[in-house]
Amino acid sequence: MTEALLARLGAVVGAPQLLADAAAMAPYLEDWRGRFTGRARAVVLPADTAQVAAVVQACAAERVPVVPQGGRTGLVLGSVPDASGSAIVLSLRRLNRIRQVDAANGSMTVEAGCILADAHAAAQQAGMLFPLSLVSEGSCTIGGNLSSNAGGTAVLRYGNMRELCLGLEVVTAQGQVWDGLRGLRKDNTGYALRELFIGAEGTLGVITAAVLKLHPQPKAARSALVALRTPQQALDLLALLQERCGATLTGYELMSAFCLDLVASQFPALPRPFAAPPPYTALIELSSEESDAHAAALLEGALGAALDAGVARDAVVAGSLGQSRGLWQLREHIPLAQAAAGKNIKHDISLPVSAIPDFIARTGAALAAAHPGCQVVCFGHLGDGNLHYNVAPPPGVAHAAFLAQEPGVNRIVYDGVAAFGGSISAEHGIGALKRGELVRYKSAVELDMMRAIKAALDPLGIMNPGKIL
Amino acid sequence: MTEALLARLGAVVGAPQLLADAAAMAPYLEDWRGRFTGRARAVVLPADTAQVAAVVQACAAERVPVVPQGGRTGLVLGSVPDASGSAIVLSLRRLNRIRQVDAANGSMTVEAGCILADAHAAAQQAGMLFPLSLVSEGSCTIGGNLSSNAGGTAVLRYGNMRELCLGLEVVTAQGQVWDGLRGLRKDNTGYALRELFIGAEGTLGVITAAVLKLHPQPKAARSALVALRTPQQALDLLALLQERCGATLTGYELMSAFCLDLVASQFPALPRPFAAPPPYTALIELSSEESDAHAAALLEGALGAALDAGVARDAVVAGSLGQSRGLWQLREHIPLAQAAAGKNIKHDISLPVSAIPDFIARTGAALAAAHPGCQVVCFGHLGDGNLHYNVAPPPGVAHAAFLAQEPGVNRIVYDGVAAFGGSISAEHGIGALKRGELVRYKSAVELDMMRAIKAALDPLGIMNPGKIL
Incomplete structure (x- = not known):
């Protein structure tokens, strides 16, 4: 990575939102369970989707890896960078607005850095329920919930995060913005891109916002x-x-x-x-x-x-x-x-x-x-x-x-x-932790399809490398 | 297409299951609403997944287009071949077994050619409900329901077909068999391939069987x-x-x-x-x-x-x-x-x-x-x-x-x-009918991602060409 890139990133997010010294970066490099501490060239904290896109464009131009990060409560080393020190950590924490609540549509548009508990509160204020229920709700973010297809204790009734999301906004690996923020219950116009980005752990692009599905509040x-x-x-x-x-x-x-x-x-x-x-x-x-x-x-x-x-x-x-x-x-x-x-x-x-x-x-x-x-x-x-x-x-x-x-x-x-036909990761994902197990237990046919999709959407391989695949 | 390929297909499915004369093929070439009649080199009716794989392999070797077909009740010209006459129609109708009902897991494994009404009956026999409700239930097949992500009148409570499916078996565009027949409510081991094949209208591969989600029967x-x-x-x-x-x-x-x-x-x-x-x-x-x-x-x-x-x-x-x-x-x-x-x-x-x-x-x-x-x-x-x-x-x-x-x-x-942020196809899909409208209303970013996925999974472009994209 060149100094010019660091300067460009600083110009995009503003100097105070570009962290490059060890002490400032430390909290962004540590695993939640304390099993691993990664290294990074810098941590950037963009303020909005346009800044995220500019950051990814700049990194793509120099083939610098980008590690998207939310509340860092993941359990499979999915949101911390590896030990090489070559990556940029892209924290979504400042994208934390509730953009819109549409109670009549049973939906709410929130940014990726919004804390789950804040999303709960916004739904409740509108007399509705956002049912995703996790112990880490005070720290985890909607973007992380989506990227890991979070589950929790209410899945039996309401489904996983994939079933709780109607639409997405994503910055692609090329730094383009895909506006898929649709608040629709039915939409059969092509491939399931929303479902694909959900659960992809940041390896295909960066989720920047989502339309979430709301339910009536139980009495x-x-x-x-x-x-x-x-x-x-x-x-x-x-x-x-x-x-x-x-x-x-x-x-x-x-x-x-x-x-x-x-x-x-x-x-x-x-x-x-x-x-x-x-x-x-x-x-x-x-x-x-x-x-x-x-x-x-x-x-x-x-x-x-x-x-x-x-x-x-x-x-x-x-x-x-x-x-x-x-x-x-x-x-x-x-x-x-x-x-x-x-x-x-x-x-x-x-x-x-x-x-x-x-x-x-x-x-x-x-x-x-x-x-x-x-x-x-x-x-x-x-x-x-x-x-x-x-x-x-x-x-x-x-x-x-x-x-x-x-x-x-x-x-x-x-x-x-x-x-017994089960899964080695029900709700936590693969991250860096279970890559070896994934290769052991997935069929070659399935792994080949996953690799083909990764190469198609992220041909430079810069999005959260070393995670899942 | 060579005569050798026709002979090879006949050897795979057995001569009586290879239709090549106009009268025998006619019913497989007509649109449900009578708006269009396509042409094909032959219609093949394989008996099982292995035969489907062998058919696709043979066609891939000569780059012959394959048009997967179920009950042919689709409304967007998604399952009839085009007018060129170069394609093979691959009817899934003989893959119509209920492979397994697992009431304790709330699931049922059925083949793609199974008629929806027969799936209803099998669920009911086990004291359960398969809730997809369509007027065409006596003719349409599970494979078609999946490929078009069917909706109907019970979506409000039970979701679209994508939410009613736990696992898939797919023959890829290379003629390989992907065994994704998992009966799991939670599985976060990589990309959402199941969701991707559902609603892809046969353009990424051939769905041959599925694990469907069952619900309790209402009283x-x-x-x-x-x-x-x-x-x-x-x-x-x-x-x-x-x-x-x-x-x-x-x-x-x-x-x-x-x-x-x-x-x-x-x-x-x-x-x-x-x-x-x-x-x-x-x-x-x-x-x-x-x-x-x-x-x-x-x-x-x-x-x-x-x-x-x-x-x-x-x-x-x-x-x-x-x-x-x-x-x-x-x-x-x-x-x-x-x-x-x-x-x-x-x-x-x-x-x-x-x-x-x-x-x-x-x-x-x-x-x-x-x-x-x-x-x-x-x-x-x-x-x-x-x-x-x-x-x-x-x-x-x-x-x-x-x-x-x-x-x-x-x-x-x-x-x-x-x-108003809506969709031009809520539940019928795109097929050949709405391709022009899709290009008009989808963003270039989204179309590019769809094309990249199509090229990644079907690099020869033989799976249901001219549909969706």
Whole structure:
């Protein structure tokens, strides 16, 4: 990279928005989980789409890599630059406006750097709901949510980020602006470019704004914990709830006993709804567009039927919003409890829902055989077939020592996933972290198509190189 | 094309499944609406995916165009070959098996040639619902539904075909088989290839099978007709229903008085719910996973609120399934009544829902000024912002003579669509029919990206040439 390019970037964004010294750049180079720190030639913070386009044009002219970055809460090293120091980090944080709310169309146009919680607030102000629900909502950005096709706890009812987006504005790898900000429910005029940029992790272009889909705000939500003996019971309960409650079922989370024990030991102040955690616990949420009484009656009826049918052993229903928050806190504290207990080997996998009991049984047995005493932290969005299936060391074994077993543990888990037709990344993406696994588990035909698309849209290979492919 | 290729194709599919004489090929060359008859070198009817791959490989070797074809019910000349006679028509009709139903996963694997009604039946047998609802369901195929990203009357609740598909099997333009038959709700392992092939109208590859998403069967559905004065009232009623009824609102169709008059004059035996059609009529449907009583009470409450608020003038609620079918028959007979009355100038457009009143007012005025006395047949899926906005001749003017005005009429309608940020093809696609309009209304940036993707996945340009691009 030439000094002339740095000067040109400074002229585009204004000198104070071009960071080139180590201290100023440091926060933009660090991975969220602290596993890696990259290097960069500079960090630029453009103010609007035109500046983003000018930055990409300038970088393309010198073939300088561009790493788009949002709230940097990603979990697969997708938004930090590599160690070469050759890249420009392009932070979208200053593109954070809500451009338009169109309640009558059920849509809202926001810029990529808008914090998810701010998007929630803007929707709420208009009497609507933007349903994407993530623990990192106070830090993550809409652009990052889109680029990673974020999921979370409301996918069962509302879909992933791809289903929550109607239109995009993108700066292409050539530095052109594609105005695809359409607020349409139906549009069959050519190839699915919107869907393609969503989930591409910044490797095909830079998402600068989006039209998001809004939903009516539910009038009420009711939550419950249900005690289960087996994963198969979790499936049976899910089927029963879907059959009786339809779209009012907005959340269905599974937690193993080990997860709740971990939370209880690390956060003793949290409620303990069961005297001793059952083998598996389901956290369910119904929300109703009608009334709290409707949600309550529906939940009571469904749980009664589940108990009668022997699908559930016991249930704890939240009687208030506060109690409901308490139940969700248990679920949300699982990642925190793991972090407090020491690093483990993490997997974000998905399976056909019907395959989950067999997957859990066989993979658990294979892990126990290869790593006697290891402990599986199994929880996740069961309704979507998405498990966060983490493996912790046997009692007494140091976490750092156990982490050395990661390649072997991954092989057992991912081979199991592949055998059941699952995915090695349900909602976190590939980034730089899982590139090797992607090549192992994707067919050559699929990888070739992905490479052809990358080469077609980013022929210079400057967009977030080393991510996904 | 060489004789050797014909012999090779015959060897792949078996001689009886290779049609090369004019009489045998004729049904495969005709447009559904009778507007065009193409020519082809041969029609092949492979039995399975391997044969499809072998056919495409053979054609690729000689750069012979391949036109994939399903039930041939498309409306944009997307599945018939052009007039050159150089192409092979590849009918998927013999790939019509239901490969697997996985009720616990809410999914079903079907082949591309499976008739939509047969997919409905298979889902129902498993106690589930495959919700895509089209008038042509007895003839159209799943492969065609996918390739055109079909919409229909249940999109409001369940989404377009793209949202109803979890995985695909595709024969690429190189004749390779991509096994993307994943039954997963979440899978963030690379680019959105599934979404890209859906809606590509066979121009990027041949869809041979798909994993479809199933939903719980509603326990009951209730329909009503609501009399409205203006399109704005239709929007107000839609907002009221969404706010009160949430996902139970599965259908929301709008019909102008002219539409219902047309149906009444062409099909006098059908019910006439209103003595004189109001300016606009909404056909609404609620479906409940709970009970018929729930659906009925919800509908009654919502309509009462709408009448109280002055949003609606009058309402007719279907008291039985038979009455409900009668209401839907009015809607479904609009296309038939138009055909019986004589050809008109058709448009399948979408708009931001919030823009529909202004669009209808301004476009109607522009049409009246340019073509005094012309009659607008305005109906469609208002909940999705999708109008079938057709223009019939002034009383006394011959339909054939008026059809000569099509270019000018299209310009007024599509310029109006573009001004409001709409789409010139909401659910029918582009095919060969709307290629010129696509080039007019898409940005150069978007067209360039589409062309780059086409060249990347089909470098020889043999897949359904002359369609979309």
